[in-house]
C-alpha cells in the first residue's frame with residue numbers, strides 16, 4: 001500500500017510524462033512545418049514512448065489500489081529558433097525528468113517503499129538512456145548540423161533512428 005505522499009508524487013510524475021509526450025508531439029509539428037521530416041517522425045515516435053512512460057505509472061497506481069489522477073497540463077512551447085536550440089531544450093527537459101525520478105527514488109527509500117523502489121528502477125535506466133541519446137544528438141548537431149547540408153544529414157539520421165525504434169516496437 002502506498003503512502004498518500006507517494007500517491008501524490010506518482011500522480012505528479014504522470015503529469016510530467018504526459019507533458020513530455022505533448023512537448024515532443026508539438027516539437028514534431030514544428031519540425032514538419034519547417035521541412036525536417038526525419039526529426040518530425042523521430043519526435044512523434046518519442047512522444048508515443050513518453051505516453052507509455054505515463055501509462056506505466058497510471059497502471060502501477062491502479063495495481064496498488066490507489067487512483068491515478070491526471071493533473072492539469074501546461075501548454076507546450078510552439079516556436080523554436082533552430083533545430084539545434086530545440087534539441088538543447090530536449091536535453092535540458094530530460095535532465096529535469098531525471099531529477100524528478102531521482103526525487104521519487106529518494107522518497108521510496110525514505111518511506112521503505114521497496115515495491116515502488118523496484119518499480120522505479122526501470123525509469124532510472126530509461127533516463128540514463130535518454131540523456132545519453134539526446135546528449136549525443138546535441139553533440140552531432142553542433143558538429144555538423146548548423147548549415148543546410150549538415151541539417152539535411154541530421155534530419156536523415158533522425159528519420160533512420162525513428163524507423164529503427166518503430167521496428168523495435170513492432
Ligand code: OFO
Nearest residue numbers: 017020053097130
Ligand atoms: Fe523522456 O523519459 Fe519519460 O519523460
